[in-house]
Amino acid sequence: MTMxxxxxxxxxxxxxxxxxxxxxxxxxxxxxxxxxxxxxxQDLVVRSQTGSGKTAxxxxxxxxxxxxxxxxxxxxxxxxxxxxxVQVKEDITNIGRYKRxxxxxxxxxxxxxxxxxxxxxxxxxxxxxxxxxxxHIEKGTIPLDKLSYLVIDxxxxxxxxxxxxxVESIIQELPTDRVTLTFSATLPEDVETLCHxxxxxxVHIEIKAKGITTDKIDHAVIEVREEDKLSxxxxxxxxxxxxxxxxxxxxxxxxxxxxxxxxxxGYPVDKIHGGMIQExxxxxxxxxxxxxxxxxxxxxxxxxxxxIESITHVINYDIPMEKESYVHRTGRTGRAGQAGKxxxxxxxxxxxxxxxxxxxxxxxxPKLEAPTEGAVANGKNDFERKLEEEPDYKMDKSEQxxxxxxxxxxxxxxxxxxxxxxxxxxxxxxxxxTADDIGIITIQENLSYVEILNGKGPLVLQAxxxxxxxxxxxxxxxxxx
Numbered sequence: 001m002t003m004x005x006x007x008x009x010x011x012x013x014x015x016x017x018x019x020x021x022x023x024x025x026x027x028x029x030x031x032x033x034x035x036x037x038x039x040x041x042q043d044l045v046v047r048s049q050t051g052s053g054k055t056a057x058x059x060x061x062x063x064x065x066x067x068x069x070x071x072x073x074x075x076x077x078x079x080x081x082x083x084x085x086v087q088v089k090e091d092i093t094n095i096g097r098y099k100r101x102x103x104x105x106x107x108x109x110x111x112x113x114x115x116x117x118x119x120x121x122x123x124x125x126x127x128x129x130x131x132x133x134x135x136h137i138e139k140g141t142i143p144l145d146k147l148s149y150l151v152i153d154x155x156x157x158x159x160x161x162x163x164x165x166x167v168e169s170i171i172q173e174l175p176t177d178r179v180t181l182t183f184s185a186t187l188p189e190d191v192e193t194l195c196h197x198x199x200x201x202x203v204h205i206e207i208k209a210k211g212i213t214t215d216k217i218d219h220a221v222i223e224v225r226e227e228d229k230l231s232x233x234x235x236x237x238x239x240x241x242x243x244x245x246x247x248x249x250x251x252x253x254x255x256x257x258x259x260x261x262x263x264x265x266g267y268p269v270d271k272i273h274g275g276m277i278q279e280x281x282x283x284x285x286x287x288x289x290x291x292x293x294x295x296x297x298x299x300x301x302x303x304x305x306x307x308i309e310s311i312t313h314v315i316n317y318d319i320p321m322e323k324e325s326y327v328h329r330t331g332r333t334g335r336a337g338q339a340g341k342x343x344x345x346x347x348x349x350x351x352x353x354x355x356x357x358x359x360x361x362x363x364x365x366p367k368l369e370a371p372t373e374g375a376v377a378n379g380k381n382d383f384e385r386k387l388e389e390e391p392d393y394k395m396d397k398s399e400q401x402x403x404x405x406x407x408x409x410x411x412x413x414x415x416x417x418x419x420x421x422x423x424x425x426x427x428x429x430x431x432x433x434t435a436d437d438i439g440i441i442t443i444q445e446n447l448s449y450v451e452i453l454n455g456k457g458p459l460v461l462q463a464x465x466x467x468x469x470x471x472x473x474x475x476x477x478x479x480x481x
Contacts, residue, residue: 005026005027006019006020006026006060009027009035009036011064012064012099014097015060015063015064015095015098017098018095018096018099019056019060019095021097022094022095027053028053028056028057029207030046030048030053030057030205030207031053031057031060034057034058034061034205035057035060035061037203038057038061038179038181039061039064039065041065041179042202042203043181043199043201043202044182044202044203044205045205046205046206047184047185047186047207048183048185048206048207049207049327054153055087055091056091056095058151058181058183059088059091059095059096060095062075062077062092062125062151063096063099063101065149066096066124066125066149068100068101068124070146072123072145072146073104073119073124073125073142073143073144073147074124074146074148075124075147075148075149075151076125076126076128076133076142076147076149076150076151077126077128077153078129078130078133078150078151078152078158078167079127079129079153080129080130080153080154080157080158080161080163081157082108082278083282083285084153084154085107085128085129086105086282088105089103089104089105089125089127093440096124097439097440098439098453100420100438100439100440100441101125101440102121102124102440102442103123103125103126104123104126104127105126105127105128106119106126106128106129106136107128107129107132108129108132109277110132110278112132112135115132115141116139116141117444119141120141121442121443122420122441122442122443126142129163130163130166130167130170131163134166137170148175148178148179149181150174150179150180150181151181151183152167152180152183152194153183154183155182155191155194155195156184156186156187156188156324157185158191159188159190159191164190164191164194167194168194171194180198180199180200182194182199182202185327185328186324216338216339216340217333217339217340217341218340218341219330219342219365220341220342220343220368221343221344221354221365221366221367222236222343222344222346222367222368222369223346223347223348223367224345224346224347224370229317229345232345232370233258233317233345235371235376236315236343236371238376238379238380238383239375239376239379240341240343241379241386242294242295242312242313242341243294243310243312244288244294244308244310244311244313245294245295245296245311245315246311246313246314246329246333247296247297247298247317248298248299248317248318248320248329249297249317249318250299250318250321251299252273252274252299254317255272255273255298255299256271258297262295262297266387267294267295268293268294268295268387269294269295270293270295270296270297271296271297271298272284272296272297272301273298273299273301274301288308300328308332310338311332311333312340312341313333313341313342314329314330314332314333314340314341315344315345316329316330316342316343316344316345317345318345319344319347319354319357320357323353323357323360324360326357326360327361330342343368404453404454404455405439405452405457406451406452406456406457406458406461406478407449407479408449408460408461408479409447409448409449409477409479410423410447410449410450410464410475411446411447411474411475411476412448412472412474413443413444413446413448414443414444414445415445415446417470418443418448418469418470418472419443420441422470423448423450426464426467426468426470427452427460427464430459430460430467432456432459433452433456433460433463436454437453437460438450438453439452449479457478461477464476
């Protein structure tokens with residue numbers, strides 16, 4: 001029997017409710033295969049291509065299995081990039097919203113001391129990049145004794161980025177009595193070895209794609225001389241007139257130059273690459289997700305794990321030198337069953353790379369002629385009209401879920417011996433409020449934050465102005481930001 005709905009699995013009402021709020025209708029193929037086994041605490045090695053719903057396939061069972069009462073981390077998720085760490089943390093927070101699951105993200109280029117403070121609080125799940133996680137483990141700032149679940153996400157990319165030794169060092173420090181789940185788009189030998197060395201009789205799950213890239217993507221290659229690329233890009237975008245487009249370049253310098261050129265030509269454009277400070281990278285990605293601009297110029301830092309719905313076009317301005325990169329770049333479009341286009345520019349000297357990519361993906365990418373002058377002239381009016389239009393702001397899944405949430409600030413925390421259960425007990429006694437209306441609770445030394453769900457925030461705020469917590473009347477107001 002094939003299970004078609006999330007409620008058919010052994011999932012608590014809180015998780016099913018959050019999934020429904022996130023608009024997850026039915027499980028994807030990878031979720032259908034992973035969920036029952038992960039919920040049975042089976043070690044798994046999952047090979048599945050990007051955009052197949054991998055994050056939820058481990059996020060759902062983790063949120064289901066961790067125990068809310070336990071204050072120390074019970075699950076550790078390793079990701080190759082900072083962007084992915086933050087995104088996975090958000091996904092876990094959203095899936096575990098009604099179960100009050102608290103997740104922390106730790107990664108480099110972000111203040112260590114701030115992460116240390118966050119790790120001192122109650123956390124159920126820690127998501128991080130290998131270097132920074134190892135750093136915290138060595139300094140004793142991540143308690144490991146309650147850790148029961150390890151997820152290695154994008155394991156092949158860990159290998160490509162040279163993180164596999166750090167992953168190995170982290171595993172050595174973890175309790176051996178744990179469940180380990182490894183996810184990877186490809187399964188190189190080193191990853192295979194790592195799995196067998198540190199996992200208990202892992203079940204292998206392979207989601208066979210119809211090809212190595214999804215069949216929803218329309219691929220094309222246009223041959224062009226290096227010096228003609230910019231004018232070709234302008235012609236292609238005029239004719240294609242994308243709603244949302246990522247343009248990939250090989251180097252930071254190329255990204256900076258191209259973004260500047262497009263900006264001067266009136267394109268709604270921004271850029272992302274590894275040379276930018278982390279906060280700026282996050283800001284650009286958030287703005288792009290919300291649809292504040294249509295064109296993102298990027299290096300491969302944006303090719304992995306970035307899940308933005310309805311990217312209609314990916315353009316490889318510079319052909320990728322690694323064949324795997326082609327799959328990850330083009331996998332930013334054609335997600336969640338939607339159609340997408342991937343157009344690659346190839347100079348006469350780059351046919352060798354094109355040949356390797358075609359051999360890897362198992363088909364010849366159709367050659368496309370550059371747009372004719374007539375086609376460009378025909379498309380010009382529509383293209384310019386779209387440039388002038390206000391962008392179509394997209395509300396992401398978490399915004400829909402978070403609409404009815406108010407975060408309250410209280411001026412008391414650990415120093416006043418206040419615990420999360422004290423807030424739950426007090427707030428749940430307010431008329432018209434139940435424990436189901438209480439979200440994530442964060443308790444610090446001298447202050448606490450409590451999320452109130454289901455639009456009950458104003459009611460709780462008023463009531464708590466004259467209600468004591470553990471015999472103490474605390475100052476309370478709506479938290480900003």
